[in-house]
Amino acid sequence: MDAVLRALAVYGVLLVVFRAAGKRSVAEITTFDFILLLIISEAVQEALIDGDGSMTNAFVLVITLVGVDILISVLKQRWRWFDRLVDGSPLVVMADGELLRQRMKKARVDEADILSAARASHGLERLDQIKYAVLERNGGISIVPKQPPT
Amino acid sequence: MNENDRSGRLQLGGADLADEHFGLQRIAWGLMALLVLAAALGLFGDGPLANARAASPTGDLDLEYARVARSDASTTLRFTLRPGPSCGSAAHLTLPIEYAAAMQVQGVLPLPVRTRAARGQVTYSFEVEPRRETTVVFDLKPQRAGVLRASFSLAGGPPLQIRQLVLP
Numbered sequence: 001m002d003a004v005l006r007a008l009a010v011y012g013v014l015l016v017v018f019r020a021a022g023k024r025s026v027a028e029i030t031t032f033d034f035i036l037l038l039i040i041s042e043a044v045q046e047a048l049i050d051g052d053g054s055m056t057n058a059f060v061l062v063i064t065l066v067g068v069d070i071l072i073s074v075l076k077q078r079w080r081w082f083d084r085l086v087d088g089s090p091l092v093v094m095a096d097g098e099l100l101r102q103r104m105k106k107a108r109v110d111e112a113d114i115l116s117a118a119r120a121s122h123g124l125e126r127l128d129q130i131k132y133a134v135l136e137r138n139g140g141i142s143i144v145p146k147q148p149p150t
Numbered sequence: 151m152n153e154n155d156r157s158g159r160l161q162l163g164g165a166d167l168a169d170e171h172f173g174l175q176r177i178a179w180g181l182m183a184l185l186v187l188a189a190a191l192g193l194f195g196d197g198p199l200a201n202a203r204a205a206s207p208t209g210d211l212d213l214e215y216a217r218v219a220r221s222d223a224s225t226t227l228r229f230t231l232r233p234g235p236s237c238g239s240a241a242h243l244t245l246p247i248e249y250a251a252a253m254q255v256q257g258v259l260p261l262p263v264r265t266r267a268a269r270g271q272v273t274y275s276f277e278v279e280p281r282r283e284t285t286v287v288f289d290l291k292p293q294r295a296g297v298l299r300a301s302f303s304l305a306g307g308p309p310l311q312i313r314q315l316v317l318p
Contacts, residue, residue: 001197004190054220056317060189067182 003057006048007064014044015072019086022108087137094133097146107135117141194317195220206310210234211243211302218315221295224256227288231304233278241278242305243286244271249300252316253290260286292316 029037048061076083093104094114104110114133118124122145132144192200195218202217212230219225233241240263250272262274278284292298295318301309 001190001192003196004186052220052223054223054318056194056220057223060185060194063182064186064189067179067186070179070182 002050003052003060004064006050007061008068010044010048011065011068014040015086019088090137091135092132093135093141094127094130097128097131099127109135109141113141114143118143118145192218194218195223195225202312204310204312206302206304207308210307211304211310213302213310213312215312215314217313218317219290219292220317221292223291225253225290225292227290229286229288229302231276231278231284231286233280233284233304235281239277239280241276241284242273243276244273244303244306246270246300247272249298252293252298254293256289256291258286258288260284 049057072086076086091103091107093100093107093109099111099114111127114130115124115127117133117140118127118130121143124130124143124145129146130143131146134142134144136142188194189197191197194200195216200216200218202215204213204215205211210232212232214228216225229243231241231243247267247270258274260276263277264275266273266275274286276284276286295316298314298316299311300314301311303309
């Protein structure tokens with residue numbers, strides 16, 4: 001029973017912490033973020049295993065973690081509010097060529113991030129070539145370029 | 151038109167297997183839910199289904215133990231000793247040495263005043279208050295998986311027999 005409760009507790013805490021940390025932390029992972037993730041996984045591993053090195057414990061933990069993940073995905077599909085609660089919503093940070101600075105500040109997105117996404121996805125060179133920039137639920141920035149004048 | 155037929159001329163290797171796959175996936179989800187429930191109840195150790203009690207025929211020895219334990223994970227034996235008036239201030243608890251080795255005794259509380267091994271048995275002697283119940287806890291860490299049988303006795307009295315399943 002302990003293994004199931006430990007897995008549920010760790011899943012819940014990680015879900016809340018990573019949701020609170022915001023989308024940016026997952027999408028644009030830096031070297032330091034990567035190291036931080038490794039440290040977190042080490043810390044969590046100890047809490048999950050709790051000195052029980054048996055294969056049975058490992059299987060119970062894996063099945064519980066994957067099971068709760070499936071359950072959350074089913075609940076997200078069933079209830080839209082739950083989906084938004086867990087994964088958030090896309091956020092428009094540039095609309096009709098205009099930067100929405102309040103939102104950008106809250107979402108910790110700057111012009112350089114938008115330009116970087118524009119270069120990577122469409123090979124755009126300047127902000128005035130962008131119609132919409134959207135901070136997606138997965139943390140990536142998607143770009144809708146302005147249509148060139150015909 | 152059925153949704154499943156709406157692939158048009160799109161070439162999808164093995165697309166016809168998708169429905170079958172989803173069906174199997176749902177069955178797997180059900181099995182996983184059952185396994186998690188069974189684990190929470192203690193079918194794989196550490197829960198209400200795993201906890202067991204046993205008593206010797208004369209009632210001088212009670213034992214709370216895990217019916218299902220896991221290899222390389224801590225488990226306990228909690229004995230309640232009720233030594234008779236003839237035992238004085240010493241209670242002698244006997245375990246099969248094979249069991250003690252397989253379960254690797256990590257600690258005993260209270261500490262025994264004496265430990266003696268002879269004829270395939272290990273005897274722990276505890277200082278107790280005469281005619282008073284005493285609880286003794288053994289911390290164990292099973293070293294191998296399998297079914298273990300053991301019989302314990304207090305001062306050569308009738309044995310208390312248990313069977314434990316140690317999962318890998």
